């Protein structure tokens with residue numbers, strides 16, 4: 107029997123792509139879908155997905171839960187659980203386009219929720235923590251419900267299939283986002299599972315990732331001390347939890363987080379001066395178990411921006427292009443040329459050097 | 471009762487040139503020259519098979535072989551078991567032994583295999599890419615705090631920084647020689663690691679190596695005073711030792727001579743017997759008080775290590791220590807060495823370090839307090855591969871002592887308790903001590919560590935890991951062979967093929 111996802115660790119190769127408007131202009135999903143076509147061979151049809159930011163302006167104050175259900179009964183059990191903690195503002199189908207390339211689809215719902223104040227007071231936690239806990243609980247129970255996106259004014263769309271088919275299946279041309287990220291998956295030991303496709307999301311953080319990290323178990327065993335549960339056993343999942351832990355719980359900046367997970371070499375740190383040297387030494391000393399080694403390129407999306415980061419040896423390809431207010435990132439230059447044929451300014455960021463793009467204040 | 475000796479000295483008379491080197495080199499007085507017959511003779515009953523004479527014989531005329539004259543074979547009552555009974559029937563005494571448990575008990579290191587990258591993830595070549603082995607031991611803060619200007623407050627609890635995750639474990643001045651200590655101290659400084667004074671105090675000549683010294687406080691408190699505590703980079707409270715859990719140290723009076731007695735602050739020639747418990751520590755709360763007294767005495771500048779023997783309940787004990795204010799826990803497995811221990815205790819008390827380490831690391835993580843302390847693993851770490859396996863199981867660093875002695879020339883004859891070490895290590899006899907040249911001893915220790923560092927890097931590179939931090943606790947990099955479900959479960963690893 108082939109083991110299911112979560113029962114074994116799944117390394118995978120992949121393709122990633124992203125586009126973002128610094129002016130906060132919203133663009134539909136057509137170009138990001140197209141960008142995945144020339145990288146078709148980097149995926150094997152076992153998973154594709156997208157994250158889109160700024161797509162639910164009219165519901166911006168509510169958490170948008172995107173959920174897979176395997177059955178009606180799973181759906182009603184999950185909804186009952188959600189109602190214990192949240193007001194349900196809206197509960198609807200996510201519209202899809204039936205096509206032969208995408209089969210075995212689960213029930214796919216979008217539920218906008220608002221945490222109940224009484225629950226927050228009772229548990230003495232903030233609303234983000236409540237969302238994290240409830241989502242983790244639903245996903246860890248693995249009884250037919252899987253929340254694959256739970257941020258505000260953003261959402262993930264993913265399925266088993268090639269990414270360009272997945273994009274059309276979800277009718278992404280009907281959504282307008284100021285930032286899109288995309289992923290095509292090449293897993294090496296899974297039959298493919300909808301929840302296992304990327305992006306992997308936690309609150310408004312979404313991660314698409316290409317690579318296989320050699321530090322996986324060191325990272326996993328550390329992060330699991332802090333209440334996270336790595337049920338999928340994928341790199342993306344653990345990196346998402348690391349990002350959540352460092353950014354939200356420890357309050358690090360994106361640059362500081364990059365200095366933890368793709369830490370500069372000690373020899374580089376020694377060459378730095380005064381305050382910088384102290385800061386980098388401190389971060390490496392305090393979070394040694396969150397150093398991520400092995401090849402990776404990741405794109406971390408968040409409310410109002412994104413960050414792209416390569417492993418410190420740059421063992422995976424990643425290129426960045428810039429044109430006017432737009433920034434494009436992809437595993438291969440060809441993908442950027444599809445999104446912006448006239449682009450001039452294309453470069454490869456150095457290993458471990460984060461590329462952080464923020465949308466102008468107030469523009470999203 | 472007299473037996474045929476355990477070893478035979480085989481001398482080729484045609485090769486022997488009567489240079490009498492063997493006679494001068496053997497502190498056990500096995501060899502002598504018979505002037506009348508113009509031959510070398512030997513009393514093999516005194517031989518401990520330390521190989522000194524064999525190594526130094528210029529014509530290779532000598533070899534020591536295991537004698538085949540044995541009592542009638544019996545799988546239950548072995549030759550050794552029977553002879554030990556005879557000896558005890560004769561003397562009424564407790565049997566003494568030295569070095570680590572030699573019995574054929576499982577060595578889990580040898581049942582664990584290491585991973586390497588193929589296809590999905592590239593191996594890294596340590597000759598071409600940077601590969602980091604530096605580690606910091608000590609408590610890590612739970613939360614980042616920021617200064618008013620938003621920058622990170624970079625104050626840290628005291629840390630020990632090691633260029634590679636290996637240190638020289640505690641061996642007291644007294645149990646080993648001045649020259650052995652000098653070799654360890656110099657090598658530790660040159661390597662950017664640490665050596666450990668053991669419970670015998672610190673000779674005044676070695677204060678200069680304080681930056682690379684861990685000073686030990688054991689139950690006998692030998693040689694402990696304020697300057698001593700302040701001389702080192704860390705203080706280790708020795709609660710127990712893997713070779714003899716549950717009992718204290720014993721330095722025979724014959725070794726407590728000259729500077730040894732001065733350094734220990736005890737009268738010359740008196741047996742230095744440290745009590746089994748610390749008489750101020752009968753519980754975990756008491757340990758906390760000692761940890762904080764030592765921290766107070768040194769103004770919180772130095773990390774405090776608590777060293778314990780790996781015993782049955784080690785996970786719970788470690789959890790208690792992690793909450794006692796200690797910065798580092800050193801766990802010593804049952805195969806760890808010793809300068810002298812009752813044989814029955816050495817061979818029957820304690821548990822293997824591999825299982826203890828895995829259990830402790832897991833328990834501290836389950837309780838969310840793994841960051842409170844670092845873990846040092848000792849008790850028979852024999853090679854770079856053992857180090858890599860220990861780190862992947864969850865250790866921050868390893869302690870080595872037997873391997874360090876071997877580097878200095880020890881031939882593992884297991885007679886340290888006699889004080890007549892022919893290799894100048896476990897002895898205080900000046901004529902023997904001078905056989906160990908600290909220039910050479912320290913260089914050999916440096917060579918050994920350099921070699922291990924290269925091997926660690928190669929093993930890491932093969933796994934696609936370029937920093938030791940990413941290996942720590944990375945149990946997915948390990949697989950067991952020939953282990954039971956239960957053993958695999960305790961080690962927290964899968965079986966090969968899974």
Ligand code: SF4
Pocket residue numbers: 479495496497498499500501516517518519520521522523524534892
């Ligand atoms: S004790 Fe050592 S030096 Fe003496 S005879 Fe035996 S092997 Fe040779």
Ligand code: SF4
Pocket residue numbers: 520568569875879880881882883884885886887890891892893894895896
């Ligand atoms: S230190 Fe000396 S006495 Fe002890 S085992 Fe080694 S060679 Fe023998």
